[in-house]
Amino acid sequence: MQPKISVTIGKLKLKNPVMVASGTFGWLEELDGLMDSKKLGAIVTKTITLKPRPGNPSPRTCETPCGMLNSIGLENPGLEVFIDEKLPALVKIGIPIIVSIASEQDTEEFIALTKRLDKINAVSAIELNISCPNIKNSKLPAYPAGRQTPNSKLIAQDPKTTYNLIRQVRKITKKTLITKLSPNVTDITEIAKAAEAAGSDAVSLINTFTAMSIDIETRRPKIATITAGLSGPAIRPVAVRMVWEVYKKIKIPIIGMGGIMDTSSALEFFIAGATAISIGTANFVNPKISIEIIEGLKKYLLKNKINSINKLIGSLECKI
Ligand SMILES: Cc1cc2nc3c(=O)[nH]c(=O)nc-3n(C[C@H](O)[C@H](O)[C@H](O)COP(=O)(O)O)c2cc1C
Numbered sequence: 001m002q003p004k005i006s007v008t009i010g011k012l013k014l015k016n017p018v019m020v021a022s023g024t025f026g027w028l029e030e031l032d033g034l035m036d037s038k039k040l041g042a043i044v045t046k047t048i049t050l051k052p053r054p055g056n057p058s059p060r061t062c063e064t065p066c067g068m069l070n071s072i073g074l075e076n077p078g079l080e081v082f083i084d085e086k087l088p089a090l091v092k093i094g095i096p097i098i099v100s101i102a103s104e105q106d107t108e109e110f111i112a113l114t115k116r117l118d119k120i121n122a123v124s125a126i127e128l129n130i131s132c133p134n135i136k137n138s139k140l141p142a143y144p145a146g147r148q149t150p151n152s153k154l155i156a157q158d159p160k161t162t163y164n165l166i167r168q169v170r171k172i173t174k175k176t177l178i179t180k181l182s183p184n185v186t187d188i189t190e191i192a193k194a195a196e197a198a199g200s201d202a203v204s205l206i207n208t209f210t211a212m213s214i215d216i217e218t219r220r221p222k223i224a225t226i227t228a229g230l231s232g233p234a235i236r237p238v239a240v241r242m243v244w245e246v247y248k249k250i251k252i253p254i255i256g257m258g259g260i261m262d263t264s265s266a267l268e269f270f271i272a273g274a275t276a277i278s279i280g281t282a283n284f285v286n287p288k289i290s291i292e293i294i295e296g297l298k299k300y301l302l303k304n305k306i307n308s309i310n311k312l313i314g315s316l317e318c319k320i
Helices: 079-093 107-118 159-170 188-197 233-249 263-272 289-303
Strands: 007-009 012-014 018-020 042-044 061-064 067-070 097-101 125-129 176-180 202-205 209-211 228-231 254-256 276-279
Touching: 018 289, 061 228, 067 233, 079 097, 079 107, 097 107, 097 176, 107 125, 107 159, 125 159, 159 176, 159 188, 188 202, 188 233, 202 233, 228 233, 233 254, 233 263, 254 263, 263 276, 263 289, 276 289
Parallel strands: 018 042, 018 276, 042 097, 097 125, 125 176, 176 202, 202 254, 254 276
Antiparallel strands: 007 012, 061 067, 067 228, 209 228
């Protein structure tokens, strides 16, 4: 008998627990024909803001040992263009669409985005990207990893700010609400607990690490905005550790991500406590990788005589 790999995240029923991570597969147009996207458990869109954003100056990406830096700066066409021009093609695929949103300004913008998306049936869930600017009237229009300056705090770096934002958004939607956490914190469990207490249905972790890389010949930063977000296999052990720590502290599901490149790295996340996973940087290496991982998970469960992925979640054997 085939093992059961369907999972539930809030009200969302996923036929399998594998999604593509926000910002790492364009609007799917780019990957059209390169992968069978209807086989995915869900799609998380690139983060949308109320108004269009041109994103950060180039260079925006570079390779690093076992990973990459990116500073895209939340380039997106804005909410209304997304709804009119991008969403219809995504809906056609026939799998759940999770829309990632961020505010350029303040909580009001999160509320406006949520109110509009709440009315759209095709939107299955909303992911709050709280690695985003929360400071009004910043002089800089964009900064890597959602910051307005290298040193300003992200929403996800403060449990109270996280709680207050989610509490307000929760009041205006019954759709599944997911909160995406930042790893750039001392204790991620404090932020995860705040998200759960405020009514988030799930947490996604992790977003990228603030990092930098230097061209020694020019002595200039390799990325125009100087610092950028590190992703890929280099961050995986930290991501797995964070999933495991959060799993012990909250009851809502965790969507795990950070350097998942193949089935075995995906399995680490489930064993640590993730209910579902997202594939990010690996899409740039092999756009079919998510589908291969879905097959790999089934094979692993069969081989180990585990009849449901749910039995694997948080099954880490340790005596501490
Ligand atoms: C090029 C690029 C763009 C990204 N854009 C977004 C984004 O718009 N919103 C978001 O929440 N995360 C964004 N991320 C972060 C990923 O969704 C993911 O959390 C992170 O890269 C860790 O997973 P990975 O190591 O598998 O890539 C982006 C990552 C990359 C590499």
